[in-house]
Amino acid sequence: MTALIRAELQKLFTTRLWWVLLLVMLLLIALFLGFAIALAGVTQNGAAGLPARDTPQWAQLAWGSGSSGTILVTILGVVMMTAEYRYQTITGTFLTTPRRFPVVAAKLLAGVIAGLLFGVAVLLLEAVTVIPAVILSGGTFSPSASHLPQTTAGLLAAFALYALFGIGLGALVRNQVAAIVGAVVWTYVIEQIFTAIPVLQPVGRWLPAGAAQALMRMDLDAGLGRPDLLPAWGGALVLAGYALLFAAVASATTVRRDIT
Amino acid sequence: MAAVAVLLITRPWGAAARAGADGSSLKRRNPSVPGTIIGPMAAIEIHDLVKSFGPVRAVDGVSFTVEAGSVTGYLGPNGAGKTTTLRCLLGLVAPDSGRALVGGRPYASLTAPLTEVGAVLEATSFHPGRTARNHLRILCTAAGLPQSRADEALAQVGLADAAGKRVLGFSLGMRQRLALAAALLGRPRVYILDEPANGLDPAGIEWLRGFLRHLAHEQGAAVLVSSHVLSEVEQTVDNVVIIARGRLVRQGTLTELTSNGRSVVRVGAVNAAELGPALETAGGAVERVEDGLLRVRGLTAEEVGRIALDRRVALRELVEERTDLQKVFLDLTEER
Numbered sequence: 001m002t003a004l005i006r007a008e009l010q011k012l013f014t015t016r017l018w019w020v021l022l023l024v025m026l027l028l029i030a031l032f033l034g035f036a037i038a039l040a041g042v043t044q045n046g047a048a049g050l051p052a053r054d055t056p057q058w059a060q061l062a063w064g065s066g067s068s069g070t071i072l073v074t075i076l077g078v079v080m081m082t083a084e085y086r087y088q089t090i091t092g093t094f095l096t097t098p099r100r101f102p103v104v105a106a107k108l109l110a111g112v113i114a115g116l117l118f119g120v121a122v123l124l125l126e127a128v129t130v131i132p133a134v135i136l137s138g139g140t141f142s143p144s145a146s147h148l149p150q151t152t153a154g155l156l157a158a159f160a161l162y163a164l165f166g167i168g169l170g171a172l173v174r175n176q177v178a179a180i181v182g183a184v185v186w187t188y189v190i191e192q193i194f195t196a197i198p199v200l201q202p203v204g205r206w207l208p209a210g211a212a213q214a215l216m217r218m219d220l221d222a223g224l225g226r227p228d229l230l231p232a233w234g235g236a237l238v239l240a241g242y243a244l245l246f247a248a249v250a251s252a253t254t255v256r257r258d259i260t
Numbered sequence: 261m262a263a264v265a266v267l268l269i270t271r272p273w274g275a276a277a278r279a280g281a282d283g284s285s286l287k288r289r290n291p292s293v294p295g296t297i298i299g300p301m302a303a304i305e306i307h308d309l310v311k312s313f314g315p316v317r318a319v320d321g322v323s324f325t326v327e328a329g330s331v332t333g334y335l336g337p338n339g340a341g342k343t344t345t346l347r348c349l350l351g352l353v354a355p356d357s358g359r360a361l362v363g364g365r366p367y368a369s370l371t372a373p374l375t376e377v378g379a380v381l382e383a384t385s386f387h388p389g390r391t392a393r394n395h396l397r398i399l400c401t402a403a404g405l406p407q408s409r410a411d412e413a414l415a416q417v418g419l420a421d422a423a424g425k426r427v428l429g430f431s432l433g434m435r436q437r438l439a440l441a442a443a444l445l446g447r448p449r450v451y452i453l454d455e456p457a458n459g460l461d462p463a464g465i466e467w468l469r470g471f472l473r474h475l476a477h478e479q480g481a482a483v484l485v486s487s488h489v490l491s492e493v494e495q496t497v498d499n500v501v502i503i504a505r506g507r508l509v510r511q512g513t514l515t516e517l518t519s520n521g522r523s524v525v526r527v528g529a530v531n532a533a534e535l536g537p538a539l540e541t542a543g544g545a546v547e548r549v550e551d552g553l554l555r556v557r558g559l560t561a562e563e564v565g566r567i568a569l570d571r572r573v574a575l576r577e578l579v580e581e582r583t584d585l586q587k588v589f590l591d592l593t594e595e596r
Contacts, residue, residue, distance in 0.1 A: 083387060091352060091381050095351075096399050097403075098368040256354070258347075258353040260352075
């Protein structure tokens with residue numbers, strides 16, 4: 001099994017895709033962090049926008065902005081699966097390992113590892129921007145006051161989960177472009193609507209994004225009122241449920257299908 | 261062949277190779293296909309294989325075997341069911357019924373398939389952004405083979421210089437060689453190749469022929485190679501299996517196929533009028549083509565020569581007309 005996981009990671013790290021996606025993700029999060037730093041404490045039309053940089057709430061908000069990188073991990077997962085069909089390398093994969101379930105399991109575990117590595121990269125970027133930003137503005141950086149241990153755990157869990165989501169989606173759709181478009185629409189349209197609009201939040205909190213927010217305790221008011229989230233343990237359970245669901249989809253669609 | 265038998269002695273189908281080599285009583289008739297001789301355990305066995313895709317019966321009751329130490333050509337026009345048969349054999353496609361076995365077992369139950377079977381399917385099954393070496397190293401990792409096998413296999417197919425290049429820039433011929441290198445990684449004893457000559461230039465085809473003959477005749481491997489172009493394999497194969505529209509239409513040795521059981525001897529004689537009746541007396545069916553030229557069925561060239569000698573008839577010409585393989589192939593596979 002370890003040989004298969006190593007082979008899957010070798011597949012991932014022998015093409016350019018991983019570092020292109022990593023770079024795009026870090027740039028995206030740097031952009032969000034830049035806005036968080038620039039707009040902290042600024043009042044708009046008399047109403048308070050983001051909390052000030054020296055407050056624990058700001059550090060928590062800035063730390064949680066890393067969750068916007070999950071879309072790129074989703075795409076990574078989608079490509080890990082669909083590239084096998086697009087370039088028909090799935091043939092060589094199954095000729096080498098005809099028992100397909102271990103192949104799917106190895107791919108899912110490799111996806112989790114890759115997702116966690118991306119998550120660690122995000123956390124490093126956040127550490128080198130958020131900590132100086134707090135200290136330079138005269139605040140005290142306190143991980144516990146900003147709930148950072150929990151936010152960090154939630155971020156890592158979300159990155160691992162969205163990699164699984166991508167692999168499951170890729171196994172289901174198989175057409176690379178369609179799967180990536182699907183992932184983007186899901187993340188930027190459907191989940192955004194359901195987690196941001198208060199009326200839809202009773203549904204949104206059960207979606208992966210809502211569950212990840214619950215786990216990260218991102219129950220801050222970003223202008224539309226405090227989101228109605230599950231408790232943190234509930235978010236963790238929902239995320240674990242989705243992980244199992246995507247893994248089941250990936251194996252069910254792959255194990256029996258004819259490779260022609 | 262003795263050396264081959266010794267080499268194969270530790271292999272499960274070694275017995276089949278030895279039986280095939282000395283023609284011993286181990287051979288038995290396959291009851292389902294008249295005229296086929298199979299060993300106690302052939303390297304590749306296909307029994308009554310059926311596979312439909314929707315309403316289309318891609319493979320419709322195909323049976324044949326491939327012995328170690330021989331090259332078998334699996335021939336048929338495009339869409340005849342060759343690729344589907346091979347994919348069933350390799351566990352990629354689940355057959356509706358029938359069995360396809362490698363070394364007596366289904367491919368999916370092999371514990372280390374790359375060390376038992378080398379397969380070449382489409383030439384396009386590479387990630388274009390990955391180097392040739394990395395492509396092979398991934399397979400080595402998954403199969404538990406040392407990473408060094410990647411460079412060794414690339415050298416074997418003449419791609420050592422391109423090892424670090426992305427597959428994106430590879431010609432079709434180079435991709436075929438890379439696919440063959442993947443098949444060689446585990447040093448298997450059975451090779452299954454689907455249209456391996458596609459995209460190769462004449463020099464590449466010549467190289468492939470030599471390589472396949474080397475694998476089978478010197479290393480004792482069983483080689484099954486499909487093609488829709490007969491001339492590609494004509495000089496390579498020992499046995500031929502012909503399929504058309506999913507059904508097996510003929511199998512046998514190349515010689516059996518070309519002689520077709522009805523060999524024709526063309527005789528040019530100065531005194532054909534005297535020779536003709538003599539040949540008929542000896543049991544030949546004689547056809548007078550033109551003045552002084554006869555076509556004889558039912559007698560070998562040697563027999564015709566002896567009769568001519570007995571009658572003291574001077575011959576200008578004595579040729580055993582082999583049926584053109586291409587014509588046989590077309591006759592067998594065209595719509596009927």
